[in-house]
Amino acid sequence: MKRTVFFISDRTGITAEMLGHSLTAQFEDEVDFTYHTIPFVDDEDKAFAAVTRINQAAHRDGNKPIVFETIVQPKIRSIVQSSQAVLMDFFHTYIDPLEAELGVHSSFRVGKSHSTDDLQAYDTRMNAVNFALNNDDGATTQHYDQADIILVGPSRCGKTPTSLYMAMQFGIFAANYPFTEEDMPNIKLRPGLARNVDKLYGLTIDPMRLHEIRNERRPNSRYSSLQQCMLEVREVESLYRKEGIPVINTTSRSVEELAVKIMSDTGIERRIY
Amino acid sequence: MKRTVFFISDRTGITAEMLGHSLTAQFEDEVDFTYHTIPFVDDEDKAFAAVTRINQAAHRDGNKPIVFETIVQPKIRSIVQSSQAVLMDFFHTYIDPLEAELGVHSSFRVGKSHSTDDLQAYDTRMNAVNFALNNDDGATTQHYDQADIILVGPSRCGKTPTSLYMAMQFGIFAANYPFTEEDMPNIKLRPGLARNVDKLYGLTIDPMRLHEIRNERRPNSRYSSLQQCMLEVREVESLYRKEGIPVINTTSRSVEELAVKIMSDTGIERRIY
Numbered sequence: 001m002k003r004t005v006f007f008i009s010d011r012t013g014i015t016a017e018m019l020g021h022s023l024t025a026q027f028e029d030e031v032d033f034t035y036h037t038i039p040f041v042d043d044e045d046k047a048f049a050a051v052t053r054i055n056q057a058a059h060r061d062g063n064k065p066i067v068f069e070t071i072v073q074p075k076i077r078s079i080v081q082s083s084q085a086v087l088m089d090f091f092h093t094y095i096d097p098l099e100a101e102l103g104v105h106s107s108f109r110v111g112k113s114h115s116t117d118d119l120q121a122y123d124t125r126m127n128a129v130n131f132a133l134n135n136d137d138g139a140t141t142q143h144y145d146q147a148d149i150i151l152v153g154p155s156r157c158g159k160t161p162t163s164l165y166m167a168m169q170f171g172i173f174a175a176n177y178p179f180t181e182e183d184m185p186n187i188k189l190r191p192g193l194a195r196n197v198d199k200l201y202g203l204t205i206d207p208m209r210l211h212e213i214r215n216e217r218r219p220n221s222r223y224s225s226l227q228q229c230m231l232e233v234r235e236v237e238s239l240y241r242k243e244g245i246p247v248i249n250t251t252s253r254s255v256e257e258l259a260v261k262i263m264s265d266t267g268i269e270r271r272i273y
Numbered sequence: 274m275k276r277t278v279f280f281i282s283d284r285t286g287i288t289a290e291m292l293g294h295s296l297t298a299q300f301e302d303e304v305d306f307t308y309h310t311i312p313f314v315d316d317e318d319k320a321f322a323a324v325t326r327i328n329q330a331a332h333r334d335g336n337k338p339i340v341f342e343t344i345v346q347p348k349i350r351s352i353v354q355s356s357q358a359v360l361m362d363f364f365h366t367y368i369d370p371l372e373a374e375l376g377v378h379s380s381f382r383v384g385k386s387h388s389t390d391d392l393q394a395y396d397t398r399m400n401a402v403n404f405a406l407n408n409d410d411g412a413t414t415q416h417y418d419q420a421d422i423i424l425v426g427p428s429r430c431g432k433t434p435t436s437l438y439m440a441m442q443f444g445i446f447a448a449n450y451p452f453t454e455e456d457m458p459n460i461k462l463r464p465g466l467a468r469n470v471d472k473l474y475g476l477t478i479d480p481m482r483l484h485e486i487r488n489e490r491r492p493n494s495r496y497s498s499l500q501q502c503m504l505e506v507r508e509v510e511s512l513y514r515k516e517g518i519p520v521i522n523t524t525s526r527s528v529e530e531l532a533v534k535i536m537s538d539t540g541i542e543r544r545i546y
Contacts, residue, residue, distance in 0.1 A: 003375070012533040014442070015295060018288045021546060022343065023367050026379040035546065039533050066374070070295065086374045088367050094296050101339070101359050102276070106299040122527070123489070129434050133406075161402050164437060168528070169287070216396070254395070255441070260285040260312045273294055273308065 002032045004057040004065040008050055008080060010072055010110050013039040019090055020068035041071065042110065047079035054083040072110045121171070121272045128167035128174075128271070135175035136160055141192020144175055148268050150196060151176040153203030154232040155223075156213045158250040162203075162258045169259065171271030179236055181228075187239045201262055202240040202247040207233045209251050275305045277330040277338040281323055281353060283345055283383050286312040292363055293341035314344065315383065320352035327356040345383045394444070394545045401440035401447075401544070408448035409433055414465020417448055421541050423469060424449040426476030427505040428496075429486045431523040435476070435531045442532065444544030452509055454501070460512045474535055475513040475520040480506045482524050 005024060007016040017037060024033050036057075038050050057065045067085040071077040074092075081087055095106050135143055144150055149166070151159045155178045163174035179187055193200065207229040214224035222228055240247045246265060250258055263270070278297060280289040290310060297306050309330075311323050330338045340358040344350040347365075354360055368379050408416055417423055422439070424432045428451045436447035452460055466473065480502040487497035495501055513520045519538060523531055536543070 001375070001377075012529045014529055014533070015288070015291045017546075019292060019343070019363055022288060022345075022364070023371060026345075026368065026382060027371065027375055027377055029380060030377045031375055039537055064374070066371070070292070072295075072299075086370070088370070090292055090363070091296070093366065094361050095299065097359070097361070098296060098300065098339070101337070102274070102300055102304055104274075104300055104303045107302060109299060123486075125528070126434060126486075129437065133409075133433070136406075160406070161399060161441065164402065165441060168434065168438060168441065213396075213399075255398070256285045256287055260287070264312055273290075 001030065001063075002034070002061055003063060004061055005033050005035050006050070006054060006057075006065055006067045006069075006085070007035070007037040008041055008067055008069040008071065009039055010042040010076060011039065011070070013037045013070070016068045016070045016090060020088070023068070023088075024066075041076060041080070042073070044076065044079060047076045050080055051083040054080075054085050058084040072108055074108065124171040124271050125168065128171045129164065131173045131175070132163045132167040136163070138177040141177070141190055144192045144196045144199070146173060147175040147196065147199055148173045149201055149262065149266065150174075150193070150199045151203055151262075152179060152193070152200050152236070152245070153250075154179055154205070154210065154229075154236055156210060156217070157203045157205040158255065158258060159203055161255045162250075162262070165255045165259045166263070169256075169270075170263065172263070172268060179232070179239075181223075181232070184232065184235045187235055189239075189243065197243060197245070200243070200245045201266065202236065202245045203258075204233055204237055204240070204247055204249050206249070206251040274303065274336075275307070275334055276336060277307050277309065277334055279323070279327055279330075279338055279340045279342075279358070280308070280310040281314055281340055281342040281344065282312055283315040283349060284312065284343070286310045286343070289341045289343045289363060293361070296341070296361075297339075314349060314353070315346070317349065317352060320349045323353055324356040327353075327358050331357040345381055347381065397444045397544050398441065401444045402437065404446045404448070405436045405440040409436070411450040414450070414463055417465045417469045417472070419446060420448040420469065420472055421446045422474055422535065422539065423447070423466070423472045424476055424535075425452060425466070425473050425509070425518070426523075427452055427478070427483065427502075427509055429490070430476045430478040430483060431528065431531060432476055434528045435523075435535070438528045438532045439536070442529075442543075443536065445536070445541060452505070452512075454496075454505070457505065457508045460508055462512075462516065470516060470518070473516070473518045474539065475509065475518045476523050476531075477506055477510055477513070477520055478522065479524040 007013045007020050009016050041050050054065050065085045068088045070090045151163055153159055159176035163176045166172040166174040210229040211226040218224050280286045280293050282289050314323050327338050338358045341361045343363045426432055432449035436449045439445040439447040483502040484499040491497050
């Protein structure tokens with residue numbers, strides 16, 4: 001069975017995509033979905049253009065498209081509602097019960113205001129991303145005193161994307177330090193690390209998966225050999241035990257899961273919403 | 274008025290947070306919200322622990338907390354429902370109408386399966402993040418032929434976070450190239466850029482905002498002076514006009530907005546969902 005799915009928003013549509021996908025994922029074994037995102041539908045012309053695209057898909061498929069939408073403005077939303085689609089409304093569904101519970105009216109404001117708060121959040125986020133970038137390769141450990149957390153582990157186990165995600169999504173100052181062959185055997189913590197040992201969080205990975213990842217980067221090298229991967233994983237895990245460093249296995253976890261698990265485990269609070 | 278808000282999920286809770294915040298934002302002028310996220314509520318013990326936290330907040334506030342949740346498993350969800358809260362369910366609300374429309378049953382699967390598809394998506398994402406990192410400072414332009422897009426603009430106008438976000442969220446291969454003082458006046462495109470001129474996307478910014486951002490980094494320098502910022506913005510905008518490079522103003526846009534607007538404008542398709 002084929003179905004066309006639209007994500008429609010007066011903003012980026014990212015929220016509609018994320019929630020919509022978690023819903024369609026429940027039916028993917030039996031339904032063949034095709035996805036389209038229509039972002040920034042913030043005036044009537046764009047709403048009518050979206051309706052045209054939806055109706056064309058309905059005609060082509062012989063089946064109603066499914067529309068997941070987060071449109072704030074009632075007028076724009078009512079135009080999209082006139083299309084030949086099954087509409088799943090992620091916004092207005094909750095506004096009425098929230099108004100009733102809180103006893104106040106919704107402001108129906110699209111997106112955030114560009115207030116001082118937002119500029120501060122923007123700056124925090126940029127500073128966090130820059131911190132992650134500038135403290136990514138272990139070349140210098142002198143800024144670790146400012147870090148919220150320092151991810152450690154072998155090369156290619158997921159430190160960099162996790163620290164960048166923490167910075168981008170939550171405004172966390174996350175450094176990361178790779179243990180390399182030169183540190184082994186019997187890894188000693190360099191002064192910048194030893195001084196901040198309570199901020200260290202260890203990443204580990206299934207050696208076979210590490211071997212696959214490294215092999216894509218440098219095929220048939222010593223660096224990517226299974227033997228080397230097994231050695232490095234054994235060495236870092238032994239260090240984590242010895243120093244009492246908390247540890248997470250990255251093998252089959254997404255970057256989002258790693259970031260949230262580490263934050264929830266350490267109690268580090270996000271700096272931005 | 275004070276209200277405690279919980280985001281509860283059997284996964285990371287990021288979707289519940291994003292949608293929940295866009296809803297509470299409509300009432301923030303009149304209600305003082307406090308936010309808590311409880312991720313990975315994937316067994317009955319964790320569900321009962323969440324209920325305890327919710328009920329404590331209800332008792333403390335003298336007001337029902339608001340719970341935004343995306344719990345897939347019906348059994349876990351029914352425990353959370355027993356709390357003294359106003360529940361806004363972002364998942365089950367839509368499952369019934371979707372089942373009815375599609376004529377098939379939901380699999381009630383939590384999260385993604387770790388299939389080959391997911392590993393491929395993981396690799397694509399990692400490769401895109403590494404590409405963005407390795408092609409971030411303009412030091413080399415030799416890999417630009419593999420780029421989906423090349424963001425250009427003055428230093429500190431938002432190129433790096435935008436290219437990283439495109440990589441992380443959409444798997445896009447985004448390089449970025451900073452035009453510096455040395456390129457001015459009369460910027461000439463270096464061969465790597467000139468050869469890929471159809472991939473260039475220009476960023477510009479209000480010179481006063483650029484001055485503020487740079488001043489935080491290098492206070493009272495020539496680099497951060499308003500005069501220098503005005504000159505650089507004028508120069509890059511003149512280049513964009515001359516070369517027919519599309520342009521976006523980053524001054525009051527979030528990184529998400531920039532990424533989605535650029536993709537929607539150029540028609541670049543995401544590589545991962």
